[in-house]
Amino acid sequence: MSDVKASGDGALLAVRSLTKLFGSFTACNAIDLDIRPGEIHALLGENGAGKSTLVKMLFGVLAPTSGEILWKGEPVRIPSPAAARRIGIGMVFQHFSLFEALTVAENIALSLPPGISLSRVAAEASRLSRLYGLPLDPNAHVADLSVGERQRIEIVRALLQNPELIILDEPTSVLTPQEADRLFETLAKLKAEGRSVLYISHRLEEVQRICDRATVLRHGKVTGACDPRRETPASLARMMVGSDVAAVSASGTNAKGDVLLEAKHLTVRARSPFAVMLKDVCLKVRAGEVLAIAGVAGNGQSELFDALSGEYPISDPAMVSIRGRPAGNLGISARRLIGAGFVPEERHGHAAVPALPLSDNLVLARNQSDRKTFLGGGVLGIIRQAVVRLASKRIADTMDVRKSGENPAAGSLSGGNLQKFIVGRELDRQPAVLVVNQPTWGVDAGAASRIRQALVDLARSGSAVLVISQDLDEIFEVATEIAVISEGRLSDTYPAQALTREKIGLLMGGMHGENGEVAHAHRA
Amino acid sequence: MGMIEAILLTVITAATPLVIASLGELVTERAGVLNLGVEGMMIMGAALAFAATQATGSPYVGVLAGIAGGALFSLLFGFLTLTLVANQVATGLALTILGLGVSGQIGEPFVGMSGIKLQPIVIPLLADIPFLGPLLFRQDLIFYLSIALVIGISWFLFSSRAGLKLRAIGDNHASAHALGIHVIRTRYLAVMFGGACAGLAGAQLSLVYTPQWVENMSAGRGWIALALVVFASWRPWRVLAGGYLFGAVSISQLHAQAFGIGIPSQFLSALPYLATVVVLILISHNRRVTLINTPASLGKPFVPDR
């Protein structure tokens, strides 16, 4: 695996007028882009801008509808990932293509051409991983590795092919700040070798830190190409979003009332082999407060949400209390009746059923809490469709949900609009306690701002709001207090003004060993 | 030949079709496809094998007919579930119902006829080993194939690159597709292999076990084979062990009657089915273990995005 020499002053990869249509929907519209050798080039844009579609075309997963791709000045066709790799393009997807039941070496072997023995793959992978500061144990099963460790497999897998251009799709979305720093060191090494990196992100701070140039996409079109270090976050944001997005007006100091949501030494065993055990979690949320729980994915957020929502009741009623009542052993319907509302992380298949219309999805969350309004016929439980539809329309209007038709299937709404409906569905009840897991994941900036403002307003009106989030920007926008979750443990709670990104990163890392050890199976 | 050898021989004959059908389904399921039509493919194999043998006079042609018939019949299932993305459970049931019907139609003219039995092939030298010799090396072709299948499938799945790719598909078909692995084509081949095995197992029933054609003669063995795959945690050598265990249970009724044990014959006939239920309970009730062993994409529909 020798160093790659820079190939003169021409662009390494250039894209001319590249377009992709899905039926009548234009995902990418006449995109022009060029990447120089030895450059870290950012591809910026918010969710839905067309970034993923563009790179899928560069990596041979999708075929362009029109336009051309030029590699070192020559037009090329990239019909498959194997072809992309042969040209010299490698890719690390945001959602990993890993096989949990197989070992690290087997996973890597699958993306290499046939003929190399498994033991050679294991040895090479081990060597490369150490060389680039991403240590891996080739015989570990992927199922036992953390998300950060899994990403290392993807990166090593791509590097084994000796690519001249590596595409990274939102790599830091699953990393702690310390892991992200290690990644940036690796990228610097790659750049020093003369390789190029196409870095997809919507995180402006990172882009300004490590990238040489940036191309900004919005609604499938290029809206700007610049040197990110010469821009301000506001100017970059404007290129990404178009108009100035309303900033969330901070909660300031609300009158703090009673404790409405409390967890006392909450300990819950892991329900499945891949789950995280909650250990001695203590938290208090008062009326008027927004407690944000920061943490990288996979540290017990879903488990905490399940314990608080009552989808999986626990045996000790005292461990969770809502409005002063012990609620640990109550199911979700009972907790809603006490005055709590819940918004899970997963829109499709958890918070809503995509195939069902919005009115049915309203019944989903409110069939017990609004029994008298929505159901009739006594014990028969006949659903009053007209009443439900009216309420559903009211919620959609209040939250400005864009949809096609009066009562469309939930799956036909965009992520942001569906999330607005889901949050609005709970707010409509004015719950005393609201627990939200990842309120704006995968949501466009306009809807995200709307949702965050709604959470802040709810707290201001006297409710207690608990927000679990992986997005530090979001946390600093909405939180009055912050705690950090790591490997199932919760840190102390701090007032939001007292914490910085670095301190949060330390809290995330300080609760489990974060040195450059070889990633190994650390399940008990 | 002693009593024990005689009993063991019947165990081998009873176990062989279970082992073969299970191995075929194991490969299919390792690729992520749940084919409940094993019973239908097996009975089709039995009918076609018998018919071909009667037509040509050679049971070896019958064996080929069973294999080919099972494979072709499984293509119906493959087309519906892999190309048309139909519900796998319902399609497997449809395959069984259709198989039971069509095989009855094919076998109709042969009801009551005595069949031509597949003769044992004696392996020189090895057949002279005391006790084991006559038991293992004086067997028919299909028995030898069953052992070869265990060894071959084990090597294929765990030591070959193609087997690695198949296991990858069974674990995560979306990732496999993203890596450029041909998911649908591999699954078609896995389904047809399962069909061929089920057909071979059926051929054993009508050419070795009872050299005759009786309607519905598979008597639920296809379903037991499905349970066997779960029992074996999708591992070939465990299929062999489980198959012989079930073989022993299923022919116990014959020997119990011979020994004059006074249990009603219906209860003895019910033993294999009861045993299947018990075995399923034992192997499934630990959710954690089941989760780890089951191919993660089993039964899930796959439509590649373009």
Added chain:
Amino acid sequence: MRIELEKRPRPSALLSILSPFLALGLTVIAGGIMFALIGKNPVAALYGFFVEPLTDIWSLHEIAVKAAPLILIGAGLSVCYRSNNWNIGAEGQFIMGAIAGSIVPVVFHGWHSPLVLPLMLIFGMIGGALYAAIPAFLKAHMNTNEILTSLMLVYIAQLFLDWLVRGPWRSPDAYNFPVTRDFAREAILPEMIASGRANLGFAFAILAAIGLWFMMRYTLKGFEISVLGQSERAGRFAGFSSRRMIWFSMLLSGALAGLAGISEVSGVIGKLQPIISPGYGFTAIIVAFLGRLNPIGIIAAGLFLALTYVGGEAVQLTLNVSDKITRVFQGLLLFFVLSCDTLIQYRIRLVFSRLGRSSEGGAH
């Protein structure tokens, strides 16, 4: 050339209704080909199979007789399948219901009272429900696959019935035939109309189907069934329990299958014997899918499949076609139903060129 599926933005409502008819049409065509292959005149055979039985009152009654258990069982199965509980053992629940319901007329054959028949029906439902409780319990609490357990129980039920009628329940008056005593008059399910054999079982079936249709469409319970079948997690979020639904759906379908069993034994056969069903429990699965898991559709589908039974018997006599043909037809029908259902969710495109397709065919 390749077949490609393109997901529709919304399931096609038109094809939801058209698909069963399309499947029927294809089955008829395939059946015609099959008749031709075995040397019979396809038109005559198809006419004898599908049209002739509709032409006289007596065979219309026969259709109702055969349709009753199919509709009753099928409607129960639709609740199961919609909630993702794959009860394949309805045949076994049918048999156990028949046995349980026959306890009174066989064991207490001397007791004469108007209560006999209602008790038989209730026992039948309980028997079927209890037998379905076994796979329900195993799935809910032992994580055991209900397809295989319910199916194994079918074989066990058949053997149990066989033992009963040849052993402890064999009638002393029957010259050693494996049957029980004939049921007394008050133990026979009466006919509905005097012109034929159709008994009250048909009325039960229609009532049950309409009741279940109402439940599924208008009530919270129906909503619960639909949600749990589509997403267990969303169901949990709604406060529904998939474990309780396993019990509900399996017990319900078991009870209906048991009712069908005792109705058949009491109204049609008049006693217990080793074979009391031509595979109703399995044909009902086809009925459920042909009716698109909708109880009203199941009424129509049950009538159609009953027609295939009666038609099959008819052509056996008139055209000397084997009775296996019926099963082949039924299997073909299920295949075509499943194939045509794809059209509801996906548009099918035939792709001829290989250019510009990037994902498959990477060199490895």
